[in-house]
Amino acid sequence: MQKIHGTGPLVGMTVIEMAAIGPSPFAAMLLADMGARVVRIDRIRGPTASFDIDPTQDVLSRNRESLALDLKRPEARDIVLELCTSASILIEGFRPGVMERLGLGPQACLERNPALVYGRVTGWGQQGPLAATAGHDLNFIAVSGCLEGIGRPAEPPVAPLNFVGDYGGGGMLLVAGVLAASLSAQRTGVGQVVDAAILDGSALFLSAFMGFAHMGLWRPERGVNLLDSGAYFYDCYVTRDGKYLAVGALEPKFFAEFLRRIGLDPSRWRQDEPQQWPRLRSELAQIIRERDRADWMRVFEGSDACVSPVLSMQEAPGHAHNRAREVFVERFGITQPAPAPRFSATPSDIRTAPPKIGQHTRQILLERGYSNSAIERLLEEGVAATPH
Secondary structure, eight states: OOOOSSSSTTTTOEEEEEOOSTHHHHHHHHHHHTTOEEEEEEETTOOOOSSOOOGGGOGGGTTEEEEEEOTTSHHHHHHHHHHHTTOSEEEEOSOTTHHHHTTOSHHHHHHHOTTOEEEEEESSOSSSTTTTSOOOHHHHHHHHTSGGGSSOTTSOOOOOTTIIIIIIIIIIHHHHHHHHHHHHHHHHSOOEEEEEEHHHHHHHTTHHHHHHHHTTOOOSSTTOSTTTTOSTTEEEEEOTTSOEEEEEOOSHHHHHHHHHHHTOOTTTSOSSOGGGHHHHHHHHHHHHTTSOHHHHHHHHTTOSSOEEEOOOTTTGGGSHHHHHHTSEEEETTEEEEOOSSOOSSSOOOOOSOOOOTTTTHHHHHHHTTOOHHHHHHHHHTTSEEOOO
16 A cells, blocks of 8 residues: 555644653653654643653654743743644643633633533543542552452552553544544534543453453452463563563463474373462473573464463563564664554654754744744743754
8 A cells, every 4th residue: 555645644733742650641742653643732841740850852742842831831832722722633641620620621622612622631530539539550450440350369460550540541532532533623613622531541441351351251359260370371481581471372272283393291281170270380480490581482483372471571672583574663863663553644643852951942833923032931931932
């Protein structure tokens, strides 16, 4: 298929991102990677976080333009509202009510642009008893029911970094929601508010498992089921050199190949006797500990045994398959994940490095019709800012 002009399927779309932490910058990165012009409204003092980061090294900020404003000033609010008139989407990740207090809530923005899609991502959602309370990824997936099932028997649940909540249940859900609402707005000319909650999104991940439970195929105990490390043929094992193998030999034909490669008797190593799983796991762990990870990978190379090395973040870019697909790329001196998914006609790309706070303030204001003297006044009065 011939590639069309432009980079990414969202070329021509403008997104306003209200700078925050957690799921919203991840969502904005996905939209930007797919070709949308994303203008991030940065606080002049930077996002509120308990740690300092170098914005030019923040991979989540790639492909963005930064407009730094003091949103407590009426003039700054007016700039954002004016940007809304030509934007397709606005996304924000503040607690409920913050944008309204700034004069930038959905009603004010949709009055300027009735076709605007106003995306909101929070932990608890816009309504409910917990909506106004603080929380983080771990809290949201705890209440959704996801966290309780992650971990070993008789041990506390394990925090799965912030993949399940912030990025999966929050950022991905927000992207799906605002793009769906944008398609509706293109047909009808009517925008809307998208309420994406990490609580809701992570709860969606339980759909299959709740079905399994109703069918009697999933026990409530942690670490005793087929996919939660209960099965010895679906788990991770330490090797002689202190590294790990991921064994995912679920289907009988793949399990048979696993046994054949490792040299085990199929009549003794069975999948259909859960009461034997703990004993067989202990024996398999001892066998795998007898060789280094690289030795085992030579044993399983080219097979359908479903055995993989557990790679670190530093190792993954060097894996042969990842190199062949360019899963990771180096751009602007930073090794980082490449955009995904892949489009045959409108490929995504990493076009620009993460910006400094306020790097595009002057450029954006000039585009919106502000004169040089008006921009200088805004900068002098602290309404807007450029990098120091």
